Amino acid sequence: MELTWLKVEEWEKNGGPHHGFLGRQGGRSAGTYAGLNVSYEVGDDPAVVKDNFCDLKKAVGLHERSIVTMKQVHGDRVIDVKDKQTKNAGEADGIVTNQPGVFLGVMTADCVPLLFSCAERKVAAAVHAGWRGTAAGIAQITLRHLRDRYAIGPLEVSVALGPAIGPCCYEIRGDVSIPLVAKWGTLAERCLDSRDGSEYLDLRRLNRLQLEISGVSAGRIFDVGPCTRCSPNEFFSYRGQRGKTGHQMSFIGWPA
Numbered sequence: 529m530e531l532t533w534l535k536v537e538e539w540e541k542n543g544g545p546h547h548g549f550l551g552r553q554g555g556r557s558a559g560t561y562a563g564l565n566v567s568y569e570v571g572d573d574p575a576v577v578k579d580n581f582c583d584l585k586k587a588v589g590l591h592e593r594s595i596v597t598m599k600q601v602h603g604d605r606v607i608d609v610k611d612k613q614t615k616n617a618g619e620a621d622g623i624v625t626n627q628p629g630v631f632l633g634v635m636t637a638d639c640v641p642l643l644f645s646c647a648e649r650k651v652a653a654a655v656h657a658g659w660r661g662t663a664a665g666i667a668q669i670t671l672r673h674l675r676d677r678y679a680i681g682p683l684e685v686s687v688a689l690g691p692a693i694g695p696c697c698y699e700i701r702g703d704v705s706i707p708l709v710a711k712w713g714t715l716a717e718r719c720l721d722s723r724d725g726s727e728y729l730d731l732r733r734l735n736r737l738q739l740e741i742s743g744v745s746a747g748r749i750f751d752v753g754p755c756t757r758c759s760p761n762e763f764f765s766y767r768g769q770r771g772k773t774g775h776q777m778s779f780i781g782w783p784a
């Protein structure tokens with residue numbers, strides 16, 4: 529199967545986690561979901577989604593294993609996954625594991641997928657950040673979780689931010705910008721751009737800045753892939769398809 533499979537070069541060179549940001553290419557879904565849709569919750573045929581999952585796992589070398597996902601709710605909850613038999617970790621927007629052989633997945637279609645890696649401790653996390661999760665500071669909450677539960681500090685962490693809607697396309701209104709600026713002040717303002725009477729948000733950058741002010745080295749934060757809305761053949765885009773779209777998978781874990 530031909531896949532769009534983006535990786536962090538630095539992780540690949542340095543014996544990093546098994547990971548990837550997948551696109552919509554490959555897969556068996558049709559119509560508006562065409563390609564490798566992995567979400568059961570968008571109206572696609574569940575039997576086809578199941579086949580997509582199977583094909584995907586084979587294609588990335590995780591045949592016979594599960595990729596643990598979560599019920600993403602645009603919230604601020606981060607939970608631990610210990611058991612590789614788990615298929616769905618429950619309601620959360622961040623999942624963390626310190627178990628080699630457990631692979632974590634996050635599904636997106638414009639929101640930012642974040643993959644966290646701690647090479648020394650073989651800990652991984654997969655996080656979903658739309659504007660609400662970003663407003664809640666889900667990236668920082670994940671860092672706090674790593675510190676509190678695993679005694680891992682920000683300097684031990686490397687984070688990759690995957691394909692998401694870019695500042696070229698993410699037009700927003702006050703219902704988004706006002707709460708963001710209320711919570712994050714100048715940090716949020718640095719990620720807003722006004723042009724032609726409209727306001728645009730750089731969601732990926734705001735997540736990056738949250739990580740940087742929490743102590744993650746700027747050089748260990750990686751932006752991977754293009755704007756999802758600008759690349760309709762490669763990636764699902766909620767905005768680009770007016771809400772009727774599939775979701776792509778990003779995954780991470782340490783081989784057992």
Ligand SMILES: [Zn+2]
Nearest residue numbers: 696697755758
């Ligand atoms: Zn764009």
